[in-house]
Amino acid sequence: MATVPWDGAIPELLREHLGAAVLDTHLYVDQPCAVLSLAAMLPGLELLHAEANFDYLVDITAVDYPKRECRFDLVYIVYSHSRNQRVRLKAQVPANQKPLSAVPIFLGANWLEREVFDMYGIEFAGHPNLTRILMPDEWAGFPLRKDYGITQMDNTWVQNNLGIESGQ
Amino acid sequence: MTSIDSNELVLNMGPQHPSTHGVLRIVLKLDGERVKSTECIIGYLHRGVEKIAENRTYVQFAPYVDRMDYLAAVSNGLGYCLAVEKLMHSVAPPRAQAVRVILTELNRIASHLLWLGTHALDIGAITPLFYTLREREEVLKIFENYCGARLTTHAFRIGGLQYELYEGFEQQVNMFCDQFLGKVDEYEELLSGNRIWRERLRGVGVLDADTCKRYGVTGPMLRAAGVPWDLRKAQPYSGYEQYEFDVPTRASGDTLDRYFVRLEEMRQSVRIVRQAVANIPAGPIMAKIAKVIKPPVGEAYVSIEAPKGELGYFIVSDGTTHPYRLRVRPPSFVNLQALDHMAKGALVADVVAIIGTIDIVLGEVDR
Numbered sequence: 001m002a003t004v005p006w007d008g009a010i011p012e013l014l015r016e017h018l019g020a021a022v023l024d025t026h027l028y029v030d031q032p033c034a035v036l037s038l039a040a041m042l043p044g045l046e047l048l049h050a051e052a053n054f055d056y057l058v059d060i061t062a063v064d065y066p067k068r069e070c071r072f073d074l075v076y077i078v079y080s081h082s083r084n085q086r087v088r089l090k091a092q093v094p095a096n097q098k099p100l101s102a103v104p105i106f107l108g109a110n111w112l113e114r115e116v117f118d119m120y121g122i123e124f125a126g127h128p129n130l131t132r133i134l135m136p137d138e139w140a141g142f143p144l145r146k147d148y149g150i151t152q153m154d155n156t157w158v159q160n161n162l163g164i165e166s167g168q
Numbered sequence: 169m170t171s172i173d174s175n176e177l178v179l180n181m182g183p184q185h186p187s188t189h190g191v192l193r194i195v196l197k198l199d200g201e202r203v204k205s206t207e208c209i210i211g212y213l214h215r216g217v218e219k220i221a222e223n224r225t226y227v228q229f230a231p232y233v234d235r236m237d238y239l240a241a242v243s244n245g246l247g248y249c250l251a252v253e254k255l256m257h258s259v260a261p262p263r264a265q266a267v268r269v270i271l272t273e274l275n276r277i278a279s280h281l282l283w284l285g286t287h288a289l290d291i292g293a294i295t296p297l298f299y300t301l302r303e304r305e306e307v308l309k310i311f312e313n314y315c316g317a318r319l320t321t322h323a324f325r326i327g328g329l330q331y332e333l334y335e336g337f338e339q340q341v342n343m344f345c346d347q348f349l350g351k352v353d354e355y356e357e358l359l360s361g362n363r364i365w366r367e368r369l370r371g372v373g374v375l376d377a378d379t380c381k382r383y384g385v386t387g388p389m390l391r392a393a394g395v396p397w398d399l400r401k402a403q404p405y406s407g408y409e410q411y412e413f414d415v416p417t418r419a420s421g422d423t424l425d426r427y428f429v430r431l432e433e434m435r436q437s438v439r440i441v442r443q444a445v446a447n448i449p450a451g452p453i454m455a456k457i458a459k460v461i462k463p464p465v466g467e468a469y470v471s472i473e474a475p476k477g478e479l480g481y482f483i484v485s486d487g488t489t490h491p492y493r494l495r496v497r498p499p500s501f502v503n504l505q506a507l508d509h510m511a512k513g514a515l516v517a518d519v520v521a522i523i524g525t526i527d528i529v530l531g532e533v534d535r
């Protein structure tokens with residue numbers, strides 16, 4: 001099964017307001033996904049929240065493609081209670097650009113963005129408290145990046161804090 | 169140097185504290201007995217589950233999901249299997265779906281029972297814990313008979329079920345259902361009319377519907393605020409559309425309401441289990457699925473109504489045997505974020521009740 005174009009009210013709304021920043025809208029396994037430019041991501045979320053009743057931010061996450069020019073994909077999943085519809089928004093993160101924090105729209109974005117920062121090192125501009133959330137604050141490295149090995153760890157941290165040579 | 173506010177007291181609660189339900193640490197800023205702000209420090213149980221997933225095959229990773237919300241391992245497994253099946257464009261056969269529903273609902277009951285027992289214990293009512301563990305034991309025995317494990321069950325397989333039902337499964341499940349509803353009434357007798365219990369919970373940790381949505385809070389917490397939203401109804405999966413059940417809601421979104429919602433959910437689960445067990449279709453338990461799981465290139469997000477809220481799996485497949493990226497959207501993690509809102513202005517003693525009412529499992533918060 002291949003992706004099919006996604007048409008309808010939501011893609012139209014996005015295109016009408018964001019124009020060329022909407023790079024693609026498609027369905028895969030019946031799940032709608034819109035690919036935006038990073039600059040259009042927050043306006044897009046705001047638009048869906050205000051105009052289309054997408055009142056629940058389900059998740060924010062990232063995917064690492066180390067060989068690509070824009071290394072990370074940022075993925076937002078939003079849901080509308082009144083429409084009973086879930087939509088995924090994706091954007092590539094260029095190296096010199098920081099995504100804007102979605103906290104002003106969705107309070108729940110706070111920890112989700114912190115986790116993305118913790119795991120990938122993607123910094124969100126305007127986040128109220130962008131610190132590590134699952135890893136220790138002083139940890140060096142971003143574990144979910146593809147170039148971070150499965151057994152790799154911050155040995156300095158381990159030696160300083162756990163009093164052992166290595167966690168391995 | 170900034171001046172120090174002499175009225176503020178900083179209190180560390182946890183990570184080793186019996187009422188934080190695991191290794192949760194909360195930094196409480198207090199003004200006398202009142203909480204000014206809270207900060208959750210989490211990650212003590214972080215095992216890098218999402219990283220592990222990228223280094224395992226789809227089949228190898230399946231047992232790991234049981235170890236996130238270990239009180240509802242069956243739900244975790246169901247969500248994972250459904251997500252991989254979505255990517256494989258395959259659907260479990262009707263017989264497998266019915267058995268999945270039965271076990272998942274039994275697991276919901278087990279999860280709510282442990283919540284009820286420990287929550288009551290936190291509040292100071294010791295007795296319910298012994299009763300709830302007694303009933304939970306019956307559920308765990310069914311799991312044990314079915315797949316040999318009690319907690320980390322790994323009950324399902326991608327494409328269906330690993331095991332056929334055992335002899336006497338239906339009878340055992342029906343027997344449990346028959347006696348269980350009376351037990352729920354007994355819990356109610358112990359707690360619902362108990363003045364201390366009511367006074368202790370009413371108006372504590374209020375979270376209205378709007379705030380729930382802004383935080384992304386789901387599950388019983390959202391329903392206690394009056395939103396009849398349940399993924400089993402909103403976007404049915406695994407054949408839930410065939411069963412009759414109600415989505416219990418309450419209006420005021422406080423700790424007492426969340427207690428009533430969870431109690432009623434257990435009754436509704438019994439209703440679903442009864443319907444499902446009376447009508448388990450015959451047929452195969454596994455879909456025709458390749459021995460080597462290699463989903464085509466693509467991505468999907470699949471979520472289910474876990475006992476604690478929306479549990480989602482976002483999987484990116486690059487066409488190999490390993491997930492390129494596997495993200496777990498844990499209900500506990502997202503719901504815990506609302507703690508600060510609920511605890512602000514509350515008494516220190518109420519923080520214990522508020523942590524309990526969120527129903528978190530740290531294995532899932534930290535992953």
